[in-house]
Amino acid sequence: MAKKRKAKSKGKPGLGRRILGWTIKLGLVGLVLFAGLVIYLDAVVQEKFSGKRWAVPAQVFARPLELYAGQQLSRDDFVTELGALGYRTVSAARQPGQMAVSGSRVDVYTRGFQFFEGIEPAQRLSVGFSGNQVTSLSGGNDVVMARLEPLMIGGIYPAHNEDRILIRLDQAPPYLIEALIAVEDRDFFQHFGVSPKGIARAMYVNLTAGSVVQGGSTLTQQLVKNFFLTSDRSLVRKGTEAIMAVLLERHYPKEEILEAYLNEVFLGQDGRRAVHGFGLASQYYFAQPLHELELHQVALLVGMVKGPSLYNPRRRPERAKARRDLVIQMLAEQNMITPELAEQARAKPLDTSTRGSLADSSYPAFMDLVRRQLREDYRDEDLTSEGLRIFTSFDPLLQNKAEKAVETTLKRLGPADGEIELEGSMVVTGAQTGEVLALVGGRNPRFSGFNRALDASRPVGSLIKPAIYLTALEQPQKYSLVTLIDDSPITLDAEPGKTWSPQNYDRQSHGWVTLHHALSRSYNQAAVRLGVDLGVPQVLKTVERMGVPHRWPAYPSMLLGSGAMTPVQVADMYQTIANGGFNTPLRGIRNVLTAEGDPLHRYPFEVEQRFDSATIYLMQEAMTRVMTEGTGRSAYNQVPASIRLAGKTGTTNDLRDSWFAGFSDDLVAVAWIGRDDNGRTRLTGATGALQVWSAFMREAHPRSLSSQPPEGVVMAWIDRETGQGSDPSCPDTVQVPFRAGYQPLPGPGCRPLLDVEVVKDGGNKVLDVIRGWLR
Amino acid sequence: MKRTWLIMGCALLVAGCAGSGGSIPVVDSGRQVSSEDRHSGVGRQPQVQPSTPRDSGVVVMVPDDAGGSRAVESYPLDVQPPLQTGSGSVPGTGTQQPAPGGLQQDEQLDGPVLALLTTARQQESGGDLNGASASLERAMRIAPREPQVLYRLAQVRLAQGDAAQAEQLARRGLSYAGGRPTLQAGLWELVAEARERQGDAAGAAEARQRARVTL
Numbered sequence: 001m002a003k004k005r006k007a008k009s010k011g012k013p014g015l016g017r018r019i020l021g022w023t024i025k026l027g028l029v030g031l032v033l034f035a036g037l038v039i040y041l042d043a044v045v046q047e048k049f050s051g052k053r054w055a056v057p058a059q060v061f062a063r064p065l066e067l068y069a070g071q072q073l074s075r076d077d078f079v080t081e082l083g084a085l086g087y088r089t090v091s092a093a094r095q096p097g098q099m100a101v102s103g104s105r106v107d108v109y110t111r112g113f114q115f116f117e118g119i120e121p122a123q124r125l126s127v128g129f130s131g132n133q134v135t136s137l138s139g140g141n142d143v144v145m146a147r148l149e150p151l152m153i154g155g156i157y158p159a160h161n162e163d164r165i166l167i168r169l170d171q172a173p174p175y176l177i178e179a180l181i182a183v184e185d186r187d188f189f190q191h192f193g194v195s196p197k198g199i200a201r202a203m204y205v206n207l208t209a210g211s212v213v214q215g216g217s218t219l220t221q222q223l224v225k226n227f228f229l230t231s232d233r234s235l236v237r238k239g240t241e242a243i244m245a246v247l248l249e250r251h252y253p254k255e256e257i258l259e260a261y262l263n264e265v266f267l268g269q270d271g272r273r274a275v276h277g278f279g280l281a282s283q284y285y286f287a288q289p290l291h292e293l294e295l296h297q298v299a300l301l302v303g304m305v306k307g308p309s310l311y312n313p314r315r316r317p318e319r320a321k322a323r324r325d326l327v328i329q330m331l332a333e334q335n336m337i338t339p340e341l342a343e344q345a346r347a348k349p350l351d352t353s354t355r356g357s358l359a360d361s362s363y364p365a366f367m368d369l370v371r372r373q374l375r376e377d378y379r380d381e382d383l384t385s386e387g388l389r390i391f392t393s394f395d396p397l398l399q400n401k402a403e404k405a406v407e408t409t410l411k412r413l414g415p416a417d418g419e420i421e422l423e424g425s426m427v428v429t430g431a432q433t434g435e436v437l438a439l440v441g442g443r444n445p446r447f448s449g450f451n452r453a454l455d456a457s458r459p460v461g462s463l464i465k466p467a468i469y470l471t472a473l474e475q476p477q478k479y480s481l482v483t484l485i486d487d488s489p490i491t492l493d494a495e496p497g498k499t500w501s502p503q504n505y506d507r508q509s510h511g512w513v514t515l516h517h518a519l520s521r522s523y524n525q526a527a528v529r530l531g532v533d534l535g536v537p538q539v540l541k542t543v544e545r546m547g548v549p550h551r552w553p554a555y556p557s558m559l560l561g562s563g564a565m566t567p568v569q570v571a572d573m574y575q576t577i578a579n580g581g582f583n584t585p586l587r588g589i590r591n592v593l594t595a596e597g598d599p600l601h602r603y604p605f606e607v608e609q610r611f612d613s614a615t616i617y618l619m620q621e622a623m624t625r626v627m628t629e630g631t632g633r634s635a636y637n638q639v640p641a642s643i644r645l646a647g648k649t650g651t652t653n654d655l656r657d658s659w660f661a662g663f664s665d666d667l668v669a670v671a672w673i674g675r676d677d678n679g680r681t682r683l684t685g686a687t688g689a690l691q692v693w694s695a696f697m698r699e700a701h702p703r704s705l706s707s708q709p710p711e712g713v714v715m716a717w718i719d720r721e722t723g724q725g726s727d728p729s730c731p732d733t734v735q736v737p738f739r740a741g742y743q744p745l746p747g748p749g750c751r752p753l754l755d756v757e758v759v760k761d762g763g764n765k766v767l768d769v770i771r772g773w774l775r
Numbered sequence: 776m777k778r779t780w781l782i783m784g785c786a787l788l789v790a791g792c793a794g795s796g797g798s799i800p801v802v803d804s805g806r807q808v809s810s811e812d813r814h815s816g817v818g819r820q821p822q823v824q825p826s827t828p829r830d831s832g833v834v835v836m837v838p839d840d841a842g843g844s845r846a847v848e849s850y851p852l853d854v855q856p857p858l859q860t861g862s863g864s865v866p867g868t869g870t871q872q873p874a875p876g877g878l879q880q881d882e883q884l885d886g887p888v889l890a891l892l893t894t895a896r897q898q899e900s901g902g903d904l905n906g907a908s909a910s911l912e913r914a915m916r917i918a919p920r921e922p923q924v925l926y927r928l929a930q931v932r933l934a935q936g937d938a939a940q941a942e943q944l945a946r947r948g949l950s951y952a953g954g955r956p957t958l959q960a961g962l963w964e965l966v967a968e969a970r971e972r973q974g975d976a977a978g979a980a981e982a983r984q985r986a987r988v989t990l
Contacts, residue, residue, distance in 0.1 A: 066916075066917065068886060068887040069886065070885070070887075071917075116905075116909050117894075117898070117905075117906040117909035117913070118906065118910075144886035144887055144889075144890045145886065145887035145890060145891075430916070431919075432915070432919030432920070433912075433915070433916055433919065580947075580950055582943070590909075590912075599905055599906070602905055602908065602909065604908055604932075605912050605915065605928070606940055606943075607940075607943045607944065607947055609943060609947070609950075613950040666919075706920075710950055710951075710953060711953045
């Protein structure tokens with residue numbers, strides 16, 4: 001602006017007068033320009049400050065932990081969850097966010113929370129435990145059930161990665177405002193936006209130093225700087241900032257400016273994400289909501305305003321503590337707190353939480369699933385700016401168990417050929433609800449790259465076999481669990497000019513075996529023969545009905561799982577068996593609230609009956625035999641034998657992929673181990689993925705599968721060898737479920753009379769009987 | 776709907792179902808959302824307008840003035856409309872309820888599921904079908920095999936206009952309702968209604984036939 005113009009001397013009027021004239025003209029121009037600038041800035045300030053001030057990313061929450069007598073939950077898991085929620089251990093829980101833990105009970109004062117279907121009050125509860133169960137729940141008013149607030153597991157961020165937990169001025173904890181004003185801007189409530197005192201002091205310092213080293217910024221100016229301007233330190237910017245601060249003060253009350261400041265101030269960097277505002281900082285540094293903070297915590301945050309990285313309590317604890325104590329001292333000096341209180345606060349440790357990051361990057365695999373599901377219904381800008389609150393089915397306790405199972409098992413198995421690291425993945429869903437509870441996308445669960453649970457599509461091997469046997473069992477007039485299947489060698493035409501001769505894993509043929517035996521031992525020849533008899537297209541249609549739209553060609557090799565699926569698709573398929581024949585689309589989101597807490601969207605539970613429940617019961621029965629006498633036996637090295645489980649191993653050609661899919665009454669879990677380069681792992685389903693699955697189930701404390709048959713199933717006694725109807729008085733008889741109306745007729749009993757049956761099995765039995773007579 | 780209720784009688788413990796005996800306040804910690812301003816954030820204290828106590832037995836605590844040194848706020852807990860059951864009071868634990876009219880001992884619902892069914896009933900009568908649905912799904916997660924929950928969920932879906940899902944949920948209920956003829960009849964009746972809405976008259980007639988047979 002200040003362009004020096006050399007006036008040409010022409011010897012007309014006096015030089016002084018001419019300079020004065022020019023000065024007046026220039027001054028007028030300057031004034032007009034300045035007025036224009038002010039009007040422009042005023043528009044900027046109002047436009048930004050009156051509209052939506054912040055883009056708030058969607059917040060994603062885990063499932064809230066339900067509490068009621070009879071709930072499956074161990075005391076340790078409960079305390080883990082409370083810890084993750086930032087509850088503090090005290091001797092007696094007197095306010096929200098506190099817990100008192102003893103041997104078999106936990107007293108907790110919950111924080112209130114607003115859910116889709118209503119508000120959960122903050123309340124004091126006493127929860128009694130025995131083993132893995134809640135045995136009692138007591139509190140005020142005969143409480144029957146309660147919920148903890150849900151853990152926030154992440155946000156959905158726009159590209160610039162800003163995050164906020166907005167707070168209102170009245171949600172500020174005691175001393176926060178006082179400390180902020182004492183430290184940053186003593187005459188905040190007196191000045192008009194700029195503090196001439198502060199500016200004069202800063203100018204003096206800067207002039208003597210020869211550069212801009214100090215700012216006499218008021219809180220209002222700091223807000224303006226953060227809000228409207230870049231952070232370069234030029235005089236022009238300083239001037240603009242001052243004008244805007246004055247304008248802001250003219251339009252808005254002090255309280256509103258202060259509230260905006262509380263939500264805007266920069267308080268740290270979490271990886272790629274800036275931590276803005278005291279609400280988020282409180283979660284980030286203490287894992288607690290802001291209003292719960294005590295004086296020493298408040299002082300730490302206020303001290304950080306000056307330099308968040310300089311005074312980062314996690315990286316520079318000594319420096320942060322010194323700064324914190326200084327803030328406490330200033331409060332005492334200005335008589336805002338008593339010397340005793342200051343003394344107590346200074347004696348306290350920093351008290352920051354151990355978790356170094358908010359859950360943003362903690363569960364990338366599940367967050368990925370949430371994002372994909374949301375994209376179907378929401379635009380990206382809504383997700384990253386509207387502050388939506390998304391409630392999911394994610395279970396952090398089960399997630400940690402799944403992660404541990406994958407990590408420890410892979411470590412134990414060691415690298416495959418050529419020192420190539422094995423990779424693994426896991427999906428856990430609620431057996432009756434179809435909700436995704438846990439998702440592990442790789443051996444490093446914090447890594448947000450390739451999400452194998454959703455994207456690694458691999459041949460499933462023998463995991464496909466339940467579809468073959470289910471197709472058979474749907475024809476009760478032809479097939480039951482004890483129908484004999486031929487496990488002899490078979491050769492089929494494959495592509496033109498080629499034949500295909502599947503082999504059993506043990507390279508043996510086993511002759512005629514019962515249907516359930518063929519499944520539990522995973523015999524390939526029997527499965528292929530049965531599948532060919534039923535028709536490959538029929539079997540593939542069954543796979544689709546189980547919930548997997550595959551588009552596979554109807555080659556016989558599909559019967560041994562040459563078709564590929566992702567772990568999540570496998571979970572969907574097995575879910576249908578676990579769920580009594582009802583298919584539910586797997587989902588991770590329950591509902592969505594607006595930032596104001598108004599219900600916005602629900603993802604309701606949906607089911608569709610695809611198979612009849614009696615047939616599915618027989619299928620489950622066959623799959624429990626995989627666990628008790630077949631390829632899944634080793635699970636019971638880790639899980640108590642009293643827990644009825646069902647599942648199936650899967651191994652692909654040349655031992656490249658190792659699979660296990662199985663379920664209890666309440667959980668479906670799928671585990672996969674393989675290599676990203678699709679190389680050999682040297683693992684079968686049983687030696688690899690089953691180990692992961694069992695390690696998970698050992699910790700998850702699943703509910704035993706119900707053996708209660710549904711309507712349409714009857715039990716009958718049959719001969720174990722022949723599958724013919726028999727009688728409980730005979731040796732070697734077992735009770736087997738059948739579709740009602742298709743059970744074999746009972747055989748003659750085996751009272752120790754003349755028994756024609758004994759001739760059946762040759763000499764040994766005859767001799768036994770004769771010995772019996774001689775006795 | 777009406778016909779169903781006649782058949783069901785008191786098979787479902789719901790408010791307004793006539794019976795005898797004392798009234799029991801069952802407390803469920805969910806409540807209707809007031810239209811007070813709300814903010815985001817885990818652990819924020821929801822502001823609730825103090826509601827007027829419905830009976831002298833309820834203590835209503837008024838939220839603390841903000842800015843005070845107490846970060847604790849309490850909310851009035853809703854007291855459910857009295858449930859009519861046989862006798863006694865609802866224990867705070869998940870023990871079995873005393874038998875109300877028409878239910879076998881093994882058909883009793885325990886604490887949390889009963890409380891949620893009651894909440895859902897209130898939400899439904901207040902016109903909040905989404906809330907009722909969410910509460911019932913919450914109950915279903917606690918007791919996935921309880922056909923009474925599925926029955927109610929199917930009813931709400933029907934009221935929401937999703938007849939296909941109502942039928943599926945009722946059928947799911949039927950797969951768990953073995954040996955409970957009253958409930959089976961009610962579920963078949965629901966299937967019939969859902970099929971009617973889907974324009975399947977023959978299917979509806981067949982389901983009605985099944986309903987009559989089970990009773």
